[in-house]
Amino acid sequence: MAAEIPAVPTKLAEISHKFYIAIPPPELAQDTAIVSHLVQLINDVYTTAEAGIWDGNYLRTNSSEVTECITTGQLALASSSPSSPWSSPENIQGCLRITRHSATEGELAMLVTSPTTRGMGLGKQLMMFGEEHCRSWGAKKTKLDLLVPTSFKHELKSWVGPWYERLGYRIVGTADFGKAYPKIAESVITETEYRKFEKDL
Numbered sequence: 175m176a177a178e179i180p181a182v183p184t185k186l187a188e189i190s191h192k193f194y195i196a197i198p199p200p201e202l203a204q205d206t207a208i209v210s211h212l213v214q215l216i217n218d219v220y221t222t223a224e225a226g227i228w229d230g231n232y233l234r235t236n237s238s239e240v241t242e243c244i245t246t247g248q249l250a251l252a253s254s255s256p257s258s259p260w261s262s263p264e265n266i267q268g269c270l271r272i273t274r275h276s277a278t279e280g281e282l283a284m285l286v287t288s289p290t291t292r293g294m295g296l297g298k299q300l301m302m303f304g305e306e307h308c309r310s311w312g313a314k315k316t317k318l319d320l321l322v323p324t325s326f327k328h329e330l331k332s333w334v335g336p337w338y339e340r341l342g343y344r345i346v347g348t349a350d351f352g353k354a355y356p357k358i359a360e361s362v363i364t365e366t367e368y369r370k371f372e373k374d375l
Contacts, residue, residue: 193267193296194256195303202260203244211263212240219286223330227323232361235284248272250303252296267291270300272307275317280308282318301341309375318343318371321351325365335369343371
């Protein structure tokens with residue numbers, strides 16, 4: 175059963191297009207139904223979005239990571255129920271991980287939206303929320319990464335790179351994915367390029 179945890183209005187909470195976006199209270203991490211829903215949503219979306227890049231055993235996240243992200247205030251959630259956003263797992267339609275990379279830099283990752291919300295601008299809303307959250311602690315820049323296959327044209331990856339650029343991000347270089355994530359790099363089954371993006375806030 176989902177926890178009855180009320181929304182806590184803050185200057186960073188955003189309500190638009192019927193979605194409520196906020197950093198949920200840490201105690202939401204104790205709600206196993208919410209955590210399980212998020213793990214399933216994230217893994218399902220990534221499995222589809224990154225098909226052809228990973229082997230069949232790779233999963234983007236797990237309950238331990240999601241629990242830690244909520245507990246530490248690193249996971250913004252989008253709910254379809256502004257009045258009671260965390261009352262049911264099914265209310266949660268998307269998420270974005272926001273990490274304080276340094277005193278002046280924030281990092282955005284694990285952007286996910288439910289397939290039922292596609293075309294509604296939720297991804298952009300989550301990105302805007304993440305950037306504003308970074309500004310709130312004084313960040314001057316946000317970063318994000320994109321792993322792109324080079325051995326074939328990946329339809330989604332070919333779209334999302336330019337989408338980031340339309341949001342104001344620019345490619346500042348590439349990195350060695352194997353060195354950055356040696357354990358999970360073993361699950362990559364094709365040649366890739368690990369692109370680094372930045373945006374001045």
